[in-house]
Amino acid sequence: MNYYTISQLAEQFDISTRTIRYYEERGLISPIRTDSGQRLYTKKDRAVLKLILRGKRFGFSLEEIHEMISLFDNDRTGRKQLEKTIAYGEKKLKEVTERIEDLMQLKQEMESILADFRERLQKLEETE
Template identity: 65%
Template sequence: MQYTISDLAAQFDISTRTIRYYEEKGLLTPERDAQGQRLYHRKDRARLQLILRGKRFGFSLEEIEEMITLFDEDRSGKKQLEVTVAYGEEKIQALNERIEDMEALRNEMQELHKDFQKRLQALED
């Protein structure tokens, strides 16, 4: 399964410029066909999806790059593996905190929402 740049743009509802920009920044490295056109495969698509997901949580492209290259390179040496594992744990922990934080926000909003619903009920009686 392979995609052209506008295929991906359509799928994710972003501009081709955006995709090329991610490549400029080193976040994507698609193949090229005989005419020099970009060819994206399953793996490139997954990467793009990760990028967009990260963006939705307020991570900068720089942070996202860190996160995806973290588990992407050949880290065969033991030392390298140790660093990767330790750093990965940090990142996952940070993610967990963020999730909790977001749940707190949702709960706050739900409380407020309940209040408003009550007031509406009172009016409807």
């Protein structure tokens, strides 16, 4: 398995190294270290970072994203833990579904407004 350096990841996702270190500060990502203390990121770390950035685009706070990541990450073996995780996952899934519906409604509204504007433009061009 090979590793990414912090600046490689930063470049790939077009974010600053500070940002990546900040996510580590907040406990969202945990790269290993070389003897000299340099951070090294695995593919899994990269995937986590991708998740974080996607969450951000949806307006989730880092705190919320942190919770969601622990869903993917933790090996929750106990039955109680599993049940808890599933319940939490269902809740988050519902939130995501609602957001999608919400967004689709927004999309519809924007489309109808655009259609209206296009019509107006059409009329302007007809009477030229």
